[in-house]
Amino acid sequence: MKGITEGVDLITGDPKHAILKLSGPLIVAMSLTSAYNLVDAIWVSGLGGDALAAVGFVTPLFMILVGLSNGIGAGATSAISRCIGAHNKEGVNNTAMHTLVITIIISAVLTVLLELFLYPILSVMGAGNTIDLAMTYGTVIFASTILMLFNGAAYGILRSEGDTKRTMHAMIIAAVINIILDPILIYLAGWGIAGAAWATLISQGIVSLVIIYWFLKKKDTFATLSWKYFKPDMKVSKSILEVGLPASAEFMVMSAVTAILNAILVIVAGTDAVAIYSAGWRVVMMAIIPMAAIGTSVVTVAGVAYGSRKYENLSIAHNYSMKVGLLVAIITSISTFILAPYIAKIFAYSPETAYLAPTIAAFLQVMCVFYIFVPPGIMSSSIFQGVGKGITSLILTVFRQLLFIAIFSYMLAMTLNFGQQGVWWGIVAGDIAGGIVAYLWARLYISRIQKQV
Template identity: 55%
Template sequence: MYLMALSALMNMVLDPLLIYTAGMGIAGAAWGMVISQVFVAIVLAYWFFGRKDTYVSVSRESYVFQKQTVQDILDVGIPASLEFFLMSVLAIIINGMLVKVAGTDAVAVYAAGWRVVLFSIIPLAAIGTSVISVAGAAFGGRRYDKLPITLNYSFKIGSVIAISISVITWLFAHQIASIFAYTPESSYLAPHIAAFLATMCFFYPFVAPGIMSGCLFQGVGKGMTSLILNVFRNILFIAVFAYLFGIVLGHGEHGIWWGIVAGDILGGIVAIIWAKVYLSRLLRYQ
């Protein structure tokens, strides 16, 4: 969790420096992402292979090949990897639509604002990681009655955190935006970034049900179901609504923003309904 936060903070600082101060433009945003991710990867590698003070130690001597274990990991790991790929595809689609309706400045606003969004949902992602572990233990021990408790508790805690972050973001949107637009060359973007943040905060409360439901499915070994939910959210909902509001209906940049909000809200609702239906059937036929 700490490294995820550090990566997001590094990205926030590097993006405006590389885009405007270094004059790299959109490529600067890409390099900011690469540098922050590589830094985190180096730190993680040092912890695992250098200091070796983590709870689980990695060594060649402890490795024993087990085909079923590999299969179980791939059943969850491959769909989870494809979920990140979908996020990249969605970013390409959104950037393309923004360039079409509002130019490269809109991409800069989206890139800067989305860093805040990713930073804001880190606590929810951390809770979701815990859901995977708890759900996996309950499912493996055939304590299916604990799965609804896990989902409901994480959903409630996540919703409280998300609503709190939404309120803070909405109240201090201008102050947060100033972090990305503190140079004379980029100061004109500050009001647009603030408007983006004030819009995005409306879907934060619906991130919790989406993340918790997806992590629950990963915990019980249904990685493909989690992937399908992400396809619905990223492609069928967000991309379609962004195109509908921003281009078809002609609302431009702000229409794309509201399309993202609408898609995320609908995706969260579908995810929590799907998870509850699955759990009810699991308990009924156990």
């Protein structure tokens, strides 16, 4: 192929080396992104428990946008990396343009729906006396839908060609701007909870401009965004959506489960339990970032391996990512258990929220068991996304989230009357069961496809 970049040369080589090289920048970028989500929660917690709970009620809907952003990006990564593996440069450019068109259409529809129906949705979710704060935060956040989805799609295109460094730079820009704007807009400008939302919107907008500059002005990416390369083709759209939609649906399933857990927590322990879970889960999401970054790298490597019909590299990528992921998980578990009381105080620095600190710490320590079984689920789902089997990845998520986590949490919290701790241990039990199922399914698939060569 003409114009091969350093990233393309990397992902078409040794799978182990590619996973490590791609994961590094992604870990930095995703950690900073999660960090500014934590910063949002920290600054908002200074406004009181109701404000923190309000963010918690908006979070499931926000996860839908995050899911779509990551899903479209995953679809682009899988489809384009398969084209790269097959040495189809024309397919690379056409797939990138299809990704852009799909992003614009989905963004327009979602923005209208979320802005129109936000209040009734929050009411059904049980926002109660926090609904006004949740509306103030949510209406601004969801105005940035097009920015979030465009950025996620662009990240996916860059990852598909092995350019995770540029992805890292964009995400760092977003994180730094958000972190700087949070205290300014929330407190100095006196915008309160709306200030946190505006900080997110502004930072996403600036990153979108940077990405547009890279693709349309600098023009040094492997994939080229230009209408002259766009040839409407349902097969190309399908190659993106067969991974993108299921990947997005995975986040929607997780969003639905978060809403279910919030509802259970309100019933068994009140809105304080939602605030505790909301704050603690942000820490959990940040803790699993290295594992998620490794999994994201596996999507690209698996796509190239599948496109070039080097199926042995699928097995290598799966086994290697599992080993690295488990090592990271063990280190994360030990560190979190020791540091939990100190981490909890970050969310309880104000007099209004100080009483939440011990319970947040207890939640974080329970989650130490959760981390160990995260790699089997993430790495196995990434293999299926990389080869274009997004539905299989979605099924694994449904098993883990709805059939395991939601049911176990309900049984432990309500049927067996363990209260909010029942929800915590339900999350752990579901993760264990889901991780085992995902790992066995992936090994069976890889073994079967290798026999076809």
